[in-house]
Amino acid sequence: MEIRMLGPLEVTADDGARVEPSQPLQRAALCVLAVRAGRPVSARALGELLWGDDAPGRGAGAVKTCLSGVRRALTRDRLPLGHGGYRLVPRPGDTFDLVVFRDLAARAREALARASATGEVAEAERSREDAADLFGRALALWREPVLEDLPETPSLAGVRAGLLGERRRVREEAAETLLTLGRHRDLVPDLRTWLDDDPLNESFSAALLLALHRSGRKAEALRCYDRTRAAIMAATGSEPGRALRQLAERIRSEDADETDRTSAGSVREPSPLRQLPPDLRDFTGHGDDRDAVEDLLRTAATASVPPIVHVTGPPGIGKTALALHAAHRAEDVFPDGQIHIQLAGASMVPREIVPVLGEVLRALGVQNADMPDTLDGRAALYRSRLAGRRVLVFADDAADAAQVRPLLPGEPGSALLVTGRSRHLGLDGARIVDVRPMSPAEAVELLGQIIGPERVARERPAADAIVAACDGFPLALRIAGARLAARPAWPLSHLAGLLDGPGRLDQMVAGDTAVRTNIEHAYAALDEPMRRAFRTLALAGPHPFAPWVADVLLETSDAGEVLSELVDRCLLTACGVDRLGQPRYRMHDLLREFASELLRGDPDTEPALERLIVAWLELVDAADDRAPRDPYFPAPARFRQRTMVGADLVGRLVAPDPAAWIDSEMANLRTIVEVACVANRHRLATGIVMRLAAHSHLHRKHFEVEYLWRLVARAATDAGDPETAAYARFRSAAVLAGDQSRPADALPLVDEAAEVFEQVENHRDLSRVLGLRAFCRQALDRPEEAVRDAERGLALAERTGERHAELSCLRVLGLALSKLGDHARAVASAERALAIGRELGEPAYQGIALFSLVRIYDEAGRPDRVPALCEEGLALTRSIDHVLGAAYFHEQWGYAHQGMGQHAQAVARLRLAIDLFASQQAVAAEAACRERLTESLDALRAEKATRN
Numbered sequence: 001m002e003i004r005m006l007g008p009l010e011v012t013a014d015d016g017a018r019v020e021p022s023q024p025l026q027r028a029a030l031c032v033l034a035v036r037a038g039r040p041v042s043a044r045a046l047g048e049l050l051w052g053d054d055a056p057g058r059g060a061g062a063v064k065t066c067l068s069g070v071r072r073a074l075t076r077d078r079l080p081l082g083h084g085g086y087r088l089v090p091r092p093g094d095t096f097d098l099v100v101f102r103d104l105a106a107r108a109r110e111a112l113a114r115a116s117a118t119g120e121v122a123e124a125e126r127s128r129e130d131a132a133d134l135f136g137r138a139l140a141l142w143r144e145p146v147l148e149d150l151p152e153t154p155s156l157a158g159v160r161a162g163l164l165g166e167r168r169r170v171r172e173e174a175a176e177t178l179l180t181l182g183r184h185r186d187l188v189p190d191l192r193t194w195l196d197d198d199p200l201n202e203s204f205s206a207a208l209l210l211a212l213h214r215s216g217r218k219a220e221a222l223r224c225y226d227r228t229r230a231a232i233m234a235a236t237g238s239e240p241g242r243a244l245r246q247l248a249e250r251i252r253s254e255d256a257d258e259t260d261r262t263s264a265g266s267v268r269e270p271s272p273l274r275q276l277p278p279d280l281r282d283f284t285g286h287g288d289d290r291d292a293v294e295d296l297l298r299t300a301a302t303a304s305v306p307p308i309v310h311v312t313g314p315p316g317i318g319k320t321a322l323a324l325h326a327a328h329r330a331e332d333v334f335p336d337g338q339i340h341i342q343l344a345g346a347s348m349v350p351r352e353i354v355p356v357l358g359e360v361l362r363a364l365g366v367q368n369a370d371m372p373d374t375l376d377g378r379a380a381l382y383r384s385r386l387a388g389r390r391v392l393v394f395a396d397d398a399a400d401a402a403q404v405r406p407l408l409p410g411e412p413g414s415a416l417l418v419t420g421r422s423r424h425l426g427l428d429g430a431r432i433v434d435v436r437p438m439s440p441a442e443a444v445e446l447l448g449q450i451i452g453p454e455r456v457a458r459e460r461p462a463a464d465a466i467v468a469a470c471d472g473f474p475l476a477l478r479i480a481g482a483r484l485a486a487r488p489a490w491p492l493s494h495l496a497g498l499l500d501g502p503g504r505l506d507q508m509v510a511g512d513t514a515v516r517t518n519i520e521h522a523y524a525a526l527d528e529p530m531r532r533a534f535r536t537l538a539l540a541g542p543h544p545f546a547p548w549v550a551d552v553l554l555e556t557s558d559a560g561e562v563l564s565e566l567v568d569r570c571l572l573t574a575c576g577v578d579r580l581g582q583p584r585y586r587m588h589d590l591l592r593e594f595a596s597e598l599l600r601g602d603p604d605t606e607p608a609l610e611r612l613i614v615a616w617l618e619l620v621d622a623a624d625d626r627a628p629r630d631p632y633f634p635a636p637a638r639f640r641q642r643t644m645v646g647a648d649l650v651g652r653l654v655a656p657d658p659a660a661w662i663d664s665e666m667a668n669l670r671t672i673v674e675v676a677c678v679a680n681r682h683r684l685a686t687g688i689v690m691r692l693a694a695h696s697h698l699h700r701k702h703f704e705v706e707y708l709w710r711l712v713a714r715a716a717t718d719a720g721d722p723e724t725a726a727y728a729r730f731r732s733a734a735v736l737a738g739d740q741s742r743p744a745d746a747l748p749l750v751d752e753a754a755e756v757f758e759q760v761e762n763h764r765d766l767s768r769v770l771g772l773r774a775f776c777r778q779a780l781d782r783p784e785e786a787v788r789d790a791e792r793g794l795a796l797a798e799r800t801g802e803r804h805a806e807l808s809c810l811r812v813l814g815l816a817l818s819k820l821g822d823h824a825r826a827v828a829s830a831e832r833a834l835a836i837g838r839e840l841g842e843p844a845y846q847g848i849a850l851f852s853l854v855r856i857y858d859e860a861g862r863p864d865r866v867p868a869l870c871e872e873g874l875a876l877t878r879s880i881d882h883v884l885g886a887a888y889f890h891e892q893w894g895y896a897h898q899g900m901g902q903h904a905q906a907v908a909r910l911r912l913a914i915d916l917f918a919s920q921q922a923v924a925a926e927a928a929c930r931e932r933l934t935e936s937l938d939a940l941r942a943e944k945a946t947r948n
Contacts, residue, residue, distance in 0.1 A: 008143065276338045280324070309431055316590065317437065326417075350399040395419075536608050676715075677712060690731075702739040777789065850870075
């Protein structure tokens with residue numbers, strides 16, 4: 001069988017019949033397998049090579065379907081099934097034109113080597129004739145249109161360029177050989193064709209000038225030079241190389257005769273290379289990073305060694321754009337040129353450095369005859385060519401150190417600028433610039449430059465939403481901007497809606513550019529254990545997390561190496577250290593969304609999520625156990641044995657300062673509650689929020705914990721668990737009524753909870769709910785209803801032995817009776833509540849009972865009883881660091897002084913209270929206290945006026 005793919009694909013069977021597949025996709029797949037030359041290709045990699053950016057939507061099934069048609073054309077043994085992937089296995093006698101081309105070229109070079117080695121003129125001539133024949137046969141295998149069925153996907157761009165480069169090298173060697181043999185006239189037609197393909201190739205131009213001149217066509221040769229010069233000037237803005245100019249002058253002055261055997265390769269000494277791609281006209285943001293790169297490049301002018309600048313960051317963050325922009329700004333430091341090398345490190349087929357160095361050396365004027373075959377030889381020649389010159393080498397998209405080290409300049413004056421997704425390429429002395437996401441302001445500015453600032457200004461909230469969804473990644477922003485620019489009738493709010501929530505990666509596609517493709521390339525470069533780690537760490541959430549989270553998710557005692565590897569690959573970001581000196585890590589939103597998509601259907605997801613939720617629950621339980629209580633609910637039951645976190649971790653994280661630990665992790669705790677509710681683990685979420693309640697009360701996180709209780713209530717309702725939903729509504733109502741002073745908003749939630757607890761005969765929780773309803777009703781000036789609820793709740797609490805509920809009902813009963821004027825019963829109820837608080841030995845419960853008794857004595861006109869109670873209350877609030885509680889006791893003590901006509905003492909107490917209210921941002925309480933302070937100040941002024 002013969003497979004020809006250097007032009008349109010042709011497949012000839014053993015019997016001579018044409019059997020190539022008719023479907024374009026199957027033809028493309030066969031070309032890819034032929035290029036791979038027997039090496040296996042996985043289904044994922046083959047999909048990437050065939051479909052490029054569209055590969056994620058195809059899947060392994062589409063690849064399998066495609067390959068089944070190829071297998072039918074080739075016979076099964078040539079495309080066997082195997083676990084290593086798909087590969088083309090030739091039978092003995094099968095021929096591939098690419099393999100034949102390379103073999104013929106290699107044999108031709110061997111013949112030239114024999115010609116150079118022999119001392120016999122005739123033998124050397126015969127060897128050169130053999131070489132010319134072999135080069136001609138090799139080039140004849142290329143047919144137009146060349147590589148027609150090889151897919152033009154990003155992953156194959158380097159392969160296509162490499163194949164064309166191989167053909168160019170053979171053409172140059174063939175031209176040089178024919179010129180040496182004196183076959184000028186035979187060469188002219190081919191050279192014209194080759195120049196049409198590659199009009200800036202000075203080697204071809206030099207060969208054509210010599211061939212025409214030696215054929216007696218001097219005028220035509222000079223016209224050819226003029227055309228070449230004009231093309232080079234138009235494309236590069238500079239003259240042709242010195243050697244080509246000198247050859248033209250010799251032809252013009254008749255000095256180039258038959259003895260001028262200047263070769264096609266050696267004829268040119270290139271003008272300064274200007275290979276940098278065009279700069280982005282709308283480059284925006286990253287100012288600090290850009291300046292850092294530019295400043296480092298500018299040190300090349302004075303540094304004793306060539307600077308190495310390594311620009312890194314996650315896929316889509318704008319590494320290449322930033323590096324290119326900085327390179328253009330620093331062009332004046334490198335007057336001898338800028339070399340741009342695309343290494344394709346993020347693709348499925350990173351470029352090999354030996355042929356890359358060959359391309360660079362040819363651009364630097366090295367003739368093929370002088371080109372070393374080995375990596376060390378080419379690297380040494382490369383350094384020699386750069387010696388004494390000031391050149392910027394821009395190596396874009398490096399995969400690893402092996403691709404980059406041979407490109408290091410050897411002497412001062414030049415610089416190496418590298419981009420890549422690996423933070424550590426092992427380059428001694430390299431300065432790393434880690435590109436960060438754009439700020440919201442920079443991102444909005446970039447969006448405005450793409451679609452127009454007026455359009456952004458008209459819908460600024462929607463623009464802000466688009467920017468937030470793009471997570472500060474320039475690639476995502478440019479795609480969003482391109483979609484909007486192509487659809488001027490779209491309101492920005494429409495795209496913002498498409499980008500809101502899961503599936504936004506599907507919307508971040510414009511033409512042949514997609515955010516998902518960039519991330520997939522980085523993910524595909526990982527081995528399977530690292531892929532699993534990347535996927536699983538998406539469960540850690542959107543906020544910076546500590547290493548113990550990774551330990552729990554990955555079931556290891558030390559995930560440090562895994563975390564470091566993912567940081568090095570720019571798939572995880574190191575966010576500094578926390579208050580304990582631990583490193584913190586975060587996965588960017590777009591990367592986390594990609595990883596989360598991969599988690600769906602992964603059997604490891606559910607167990608990992610369960611471990612993480614339980615670990616957070618155990619840690620917050622340990623923190624709550626060490627923190628002061630709130631005055632509304634007793635402490636929850638404690639874990640006798642922890643399954644996910646050890647005593648050493650608790651001792652290190654939580655024990656030194658439980659409140660500080662909860663504060664530092666509140667964002668992660670909120671996220672884990674949200675995740676648990678979505679994942680049908682609302683009971684675990686309930687346990688976490690219960691253990692956050694006391695801290696939230698004491699540290700005024702009222703809105704935070706009320707939101708979490710509502711979340712749990714909704715999740716429990718959706719899961720068909722009415723009792724847990726009722727409990728969550730009850731706890732939410734307690735925050736509304738007690739901490740936010742919104743009893744009217746709390747009452748509907750309390751009524752719903754009471755109805756459920758009545759139905760299921762949960763008298764323990766019902767006693768608490770009735771106590772809360774009594775509190776709401778007395779706060780709304782409905783004391784008779786409050787008394788009924790408090791008395792019923794008290795009876796249930798006494799029957800169930802629920803002492804905390806008994807205290808709550810008694811203190812509210814006292815407040816309601818006080819409003820009804822029954823001061824004796826009110827005082828008795830409050831004193832019973834205080835006695836229970838002292839019996840429980842919990843400062844928060846004692847404090848609230850004391851405060852209720854203070855208010856009742858104030859209502860009863862007994863201010864003389866208040867100071868001693870306030871003094872006791874202040875001692876209790878100090879013991880639990882409850883600043884707001886202290887403010888209320890100072891306030892009541894000040895009111896008592898007013899009641900006793902002691903306005904000077906009242907002013908002192910009220911001012912203390914005002915300062916404390918202000919420190920806690922208790923605006924309403926502060927305002928009320930200021931009004932009473934004004935009364936005492938007015939009274940003091942009146943007293944002073946009377947004395948005078």
